[in-house]
Amino acid sequence: MVTRKLAAVAAALLTGTLSLTACSTGSSGGGSSDPGDSQLNKVLKAGELRVAVLPDFPPWAVQKADGSFEGYEIDIAHELADSLGVKLKLVSTDGDSRLPMLQSNRVDVNVSAWTSTNERAQTAGFTIPYDAHGAGVLFKKGADITSYQDLAGKSVSVARGSTNDTILTNDFPSAKPVRFDAISDVISAVKTGKVDAALESSYTVAQAAKSDPELEAISNPPLDPQLVSMGVLPGDQVWINYLNNFIRNLIASGEDNKLHEKWLGEPLASIVSVQGNAA
Structure with missing residues (x-):
């Protein structure tokens, strides 16, 4: 210590x-x-x-x-x-x-x-x-997402006012932001099918994908470290x-x-x- x-x-x-x-x-x-x-x-x-x-x-x-x-x-x-x-x-x-x-x-x-x-x-x-840390993308397996560019036109959950919110707004203008106050709700929205993907810390999405066999995270380097x-x-x-x-x-x-x-x-x-x- x-x-x-x-x-x-x-x-x-x-x-x-x-x-x-x-x-x-x-x-x-x-x-x-x-x-x-x-x-x-x-x-x-x-x-x-x-x-x-x-x-x-x-x-x-x-x-x-x-x-x-x-x-x-x-x-x-x-x-x-x-x-x-x-x-x-x-x-x-x-x-x-x-x-x-x-x-x-x-x-x-x-x-x-x-x-x-x-x-x-x-x-x-x-x-x-x-x-x-940087941002990562979480989605359900089988979704038409293999790269960050695939977020175009898709609904994406983010934490309101977070750097991830800013990244989504600035870098993916054609994506459809769905904002939540709690990070747990951001992840839950993917699990329940409310959104196509979530944009959160790369560590958080990696852990979510590891703990749920129905979820997957983009393996590319994190966005905007x-x-x-x-x-x-x-x-x-x-x-x-x-x-x-x-x-x-x-x-x-x-x-x-x-x-x-x-x-x-x-x-x-x-x-x-x-x-x-x-x-």
Whole structure:
């Protein structure tokens, strides 16, 4: 596990012994670059870390019938809480609720497969990436789909407001989007025949195809690979600095790669793993 010595780094940040690598001004609903006002200080004082996670995005994160969570990002959230020496509270979110949950102070950080696009970075604060993934296509066996181009004219389910929604809209204008709030509904729509295909994370569709003999996923390389980062309020550079430090150590220790292989079945992308090697 990532060592609890990171908690000492947090204390150093709060006393100003570590300099900020960058300063950003606050915005409406934003955080603070003042160590005393930072979410990091609030987490340490409260003794609890509130992490927004997706409840229906296996193998990244899923909420089981007993209410508990499991998955790649759930393990990362546990590592993060352990590094701070605080208790962990997992809070369910969806694509549209990530930023509002931060702004209303219901969570301290998002570890929710949030791709750090330039558009999103205009309103949210993002860390360095801890993973990268692209989109895949899921469909029923026997469907007239062998390549991404075959989505033309077909009904395709996506999570509302997600990067996959953007990919479908921009790259496949003749496809017919069917939008759902929950990722589980996106996948279910294919199983029940409501849509011809689903566009979701390549890892998610691969797992769905593996677990259901009636489903199949396009085997081509993922569409539009993007970086995945933790998301916080903009302007809270102290909190972002700590999270960046945590992620670098998670990668450098090999723990991130270990968790990635455990849940997603393959090593971290080199574009992510190089961060830890350079740390």
